[in-house]
Amino acid sequence: MKIFMSTDIEGLSGIPSWEWWKNNIKGTTEILIRHILPLIDVIKEYDSEAEVVIVDSHSKGENMSVLDFPEEYRHVFLISGFPRKDYMMSGFDGTYDGVIFVGYHSLIGGGGAMDHTYSSSSIYNIRVNGEPVGETTINAAFAGEFGVPVILVVGQKEMQWEMEKYLPNTVFVPVQEAVGRFATKNSLLHEVARNIQIGTQEAIDKLQNGSIRPFTFSSPIEVEIDWLSSSIADVVSQMPIMKRISPRTTRYTVGTWVEGFRWLLSAVYMSYLGQR
Numbered sequence: 001m002k003i004f005m006s007t008d009i010e011g012l013s014g015i016p017s018w019e020w021w022k023n024n025i026k027g028t029t030e031i032l033i034r035h036i037l038p039l040i041d042v043i044k045e046y047d048s049e050a051e052v053v054i055v056d057s058h059s060k061g062e063n064m065s066v067l068d069f070p071e072e073y074r075h076v077f078l079i080s081g082f083p084r085k086d087y088m089m090s091g092f093d094g095t096y097d098g099v100i101f102v103g104y105h106s107l108i109g110g111g112g113a114m115d116h117t118y119s120s121s122s123i124y125n126i127r128v129n130g131e132p133v134g135e136t137t138i139n140a141a142f143a144g145e146f147g148v149p150v151i152l153v154v155g156q157k158e159m160q161w162e163m164e165k166y167l168p169n170t171v172f173v174p175v176q177e178a179v180g181r182f183a184t185k186n187s188l189l190h191e192v193a194r195n196i197q198i199g200t201q202e203a204i205d206k207l208q209n210g211s212i213r214p215f216t217f218s219s220p221i222e223v224e225i226d227w228l229s230s231s232i233a234d235v236v237s238q239m240p241i242m243k244r245i246s247p248r249t250t251r252y253t254v255g256t257w258v259e260g261f262r263w264l265l266s267a268v269y270m271s272y273l274g275q276r
């Protein structure tokens with residue numbers, strides 16, 4: 001078995017705000033690791049030779065290190081650092097059997113704490129084929145085009161809507177609920193670990209009996225991005241693929257999501273030049 005795991009932090013139990021994260025870097029690492037280890041343990045129970053590649057995907061991808069993992073684990077790899085191609089899906093290809101998202105959060109406007117989609121400082125909204133999408137769906141569709149399903153998502157309760165709409169058969173373990181944009185109600189970590197273990201068992205069973213289909217967008221794929229300011233749209237509309245359809249909105253159309261995903265990341269990287 002070969003599993004790809006992409007990790008964020010906003011949807012972990014115990015994280016209320018970005019300010020808290022910046023003041024508690026070590027605590028964040030410990031919380032993150034305590035969501036990941038129960039999951040790896042279950043995967044190893046099913047297949048001791050399983051390969052697990054963990055892609056640290058919050059901010060600059062330096063939220064944990066190899067020092068944080070038990071030494072006895074074999075075939076577990078950690079991708080760290082930034083910038084890197086395909087960011088939250090860095091290193092992914094069609095050789096994996098399943099994908100897991102940990103610490104994922106609601107799309108911007110979706111009601112979760114610290115809600116955002118790819119960039120809290122650049123993006124107001126992203127629609128694919130007319131429907132709002134968050135990072136979970138965007139990344140799941142990237143894996144889906146390689147024929148690989150997302151088997152498990154651990155994150156914010158407010159993701160329920162996005163899960164039901166796009167990934168209804170994926171196992172979902174909510175561990176955190178918003179009280180406000182920078183305030184959360186969190187389960188304690190022993191209970192989180194237990195729920196993640198149960199969810200991982202269910203996810204692997206579903207993977208093995210083939211009951212989770214890879215998710216894909218229907219082609220042609222039309223992507224509309226509402227930027228936070230018109231100066232960002234000024235910069236991003238320099239990309240030949242982008243059509244500016246209003247002062248703050250650009251649109252592009254592609255045939256495949258591998259292409260669409262990479263244009264999206266290109267636009268996000270470029271958008272930082274438009275902030276002044």
Ligand SMILES: [Zn+2]
Pocket residue numbers: 008009010057058059
């Ligand atoms: Zn994040």
